[in-house]
Amino acid sequence: MSRIGRLPIVIPPSVDVQIDGKLIKVKGPKGALEFSFPKDITVSMQNGILNVSRPSDARIHRALHGTTRALIQNMVTGVSTGFERVLEINGVGYRAEVQGKNLVLNLGYSHPIVVEPPTGISFDVDPKTRQIKISGPDKQVVGQMADNIRKTRPPEPYLGKGIKYQEEKIRRKAGKSGKG
Numbered sequence: 001m002s003r004i005g006r007l008p009i010v011i012p013p014s015v016d017v018q019i020d021g022k023l024i025k026v027k028g029p030k031g032a033l034e035f036s037f038p039k040d041i042t043v044s045m046q047n048g049i050l051n052v053s054r055p056s057d058a059r060i061h062r063a064l065h066g067t068t069r070a071l072i073q074n075m076v077t078g079v080s081t082g083f084e085r086v087l088e089i090n091g092v093g094y095r096a097e098v099q100g101k102n103l104v105l106n107l108g109y110s111h112p113i114v115v116e117p118p119t120g121i122s123f124d125v126d127p128k129t130r131q132i133k134i135s136g137p138d139k140q141v142v143g144q145m146a147d148n149i150r151k152t153r154p155p156e157p158y159l160g161k162g163i164k165y166q167e168e169k170i171r172r173k174a175g176k177s178g179k180g
Contacts, residue, residue, distance in 0.1 A: 003066075005068070007069065011076060019043055023037075024072060026072075029079070030136075031120050033137060033138060035075060038068065041064055041068045042054075050076075074139045078137035083135065084133055085142055087131065088165075089163055091108065091153075091161035094108060094163075098125050101122070102117070103125070105149070107153040115145075132149065132163075157170065158172070
């Protein structure tokens, strides 16, 4: 059996879970999410604990078992505590600011880049440390938004300028002369 799939999902008291056929709805203090799980997978709730099970040991069922359980766990975690990604800006003159809900990036281009957040996503910019915090209840949307912002000016290997994840290490290269 799947090691991830067989783990129970404990529902915090502040989270409400409803299972309607093959649709699961999770509502909490940070928002509401829903997910339509595969028809072969069974989700049952007893005493505030969700269990995900599969009908057989077929390869497709094993794959869907762990994936479904992980997605439901991410939904429960997202609506109770939320997810956050932190990006760092490196480079002279590069900066970011929040105007209303939008994120405005000045990254050395001839124009500022305006990033509009999808529903449920919020931006927070610390100008002193030059960090952008992206937060929201949906882990997939937070990660995709962070990647879209990073793609506007990815870090380059010679000077290290650009936008990078906080935990990312940039492999630096020596210049033409080989000094470094």
